[in-house]
Amino acid sequence: MTMYDGAQACVKNQATEPCAPSSGKGGRLPVKKDSLAVRFRKGLRQWLAVLPFLSVGLVLFVVFVLYPQLKNIYIAFSEYSIMPGSENPFVGFENFKRAFIGIKEHGSDAYYFWIAFRNNLLAVLVTVPGQMVLGLLVAVMIHNLKFGKNIYKIIFYIAVICDWVVVANIFDYIFQPDNGSLVNFVLMKLHILKEPLAWLKETWTGNWVIWIFSIWKGFGWVMIIYTAALQGISKDMYEAATIDGASSVEKFFYITLPSVRGTTFYLLINLINGAMNIFIQVFLLTKGDPVGTTDVMMNYIYTRAFSYFEFGYAAACGLMMGIFVFTTAMCLKRFLRYGQDT
Template identity: 30%
Template sequence: MTSTTAPDTTAPTQEPVTPDRPRTTLTRRLSPFGYLSPTIVLIVVLMVIPIVMVISYSFRDNVIVQENSVFAGLANYTTVLTDPNFLAALKNTAIFITVSTVAHLILGLAFAMMLNTQLLGGVTKAIFRIVYILPWLFTIAVIAVIWRLLLDPSGVVNYVLQTLGLLQEGVNWLSDPGKALWAVTFVNIWSGYPFFMISLLAGLQGIPNDLYEAAAVDGANPVQRFLNVTLPQLRPVIISMAVLDLIWTSQQFALIWMLTGGGPLNVTEVLSTFTYKQAFSEYEFATASAAAVIVLLLTMVLAFFYVRLQKER
């Protein structure tokens, strides 16, 4: 914006002062907003208004389902924060997003390094590149259906593990309360690691070879080169990706809903499924809004760190 207005700054000094000047200045000031107006309208209609509405709903009772809702203060927040199901969902969400993000990072980095190595030929790397990126090409619905079939007690996973002698009898991966959360997290890891891999691969390809050569001259072994060259160079990408992944994974709804619906016994209930049930099953839009606002606040903390990191860069 400054660059567009800068050339005009000399103009007034060359022209005689006329009554038009205030209008010209006003025009200059408003022009950027005119160009930005489509975006501003979109943001207001699609973001600001819905968010403000949800926040206002969270402070009222009987919203949406009754015409005359009443102000309820913090009652909905108290209800949500003392609900054992919400607290369980919060704990499950923390486990789900932490394990998913760490695994995405480790797998993504491992596969990216493999695709960046000089040890494999171009064709081999191209084949692996396609294979590794496949999970990213499927929609969540397809992933859920595929993994429901694979993890079925009579499915392929149990068959393979039993054939290999690793299991004596079939496991109920998605319906055993002790295993369901881990099974769902595993599927989320499977579906999400390619994005990490691609981003880290781009980061790896941007590291100057000189650094590795200098480290080799200094006598650094491969592990030392990884720890002292690769990781420091990738640090900004890793941190940005990790924060973004934490935010995205905390929003994950469709995969869990289609795999387990939050069951069995609520062991896979996360904040998104909890909020959905409050709204569309119990028709408690006020408590659903309160839960959504809490999720928004938690996400904003992560977003704050992300923005700060971006500014530092």
């Protein structure tokens, strides 16, 4: 699914070098100041040199990513109709206001906006640590195995590579409300449940299914990235620690964790982005039921745009979402990098 793939695509970035922008700044400091004309000519020459490699990708990016997003900004400030040739009057911040007026009032636009937003935040709080911890633990276990490493890696990775639609259908199936569904059956056999639950029809069970789904599908990816990072830690450090009499737990906290900090940061950013962009799970499993309490932002925006035709409002919500995620990522980057330096 594209939308999620967008999120997944960003999930694979920058593993080794988490601080590109500042390094770039340093690189741009000129040794001595050239005149404007000289600098311009130099810049032009540099651009000409890079253009053969850059042009195709950059053009496609501008056309298919940047232009639509700039247009989104325009849509967000207008009362937009998709009919060709229609007038799209400029409405200022009207669309943005709607997400804030009547937050407490049951049934208003803002009310459901904030429920969806809350669910995204909860998803971040649950699925990000869930995937990180599970992924890291499994990675460490696999790393310490003598044989069978690859088999386990493949098994845990299958869920990651499977189609979202397929996996969503499986989850829909095993969480059906009757006695015969896999989850109800097992939990009843284990006497955890007395009677079958309609998982996808209740607020919190529905949310939990969405979260468990995300963790189940995502932790394999975390595991793969971590196993790779673990291979990069030198064995000498562990041997030295063993001689000093450190326990396995101590080694984990004092050697392993600090060594994979860069990877952790990279995973963190991407998992947060992923959790904020949850869509397919909701779109195919709960549709936000009951009463919009399992809704998430992406589904909210989708419904507003494509069921209600409120493109302006949907675009405004999307824009606010993007700014929020971007700011969070930047803050996190500052914060974590600060820790790294000291």
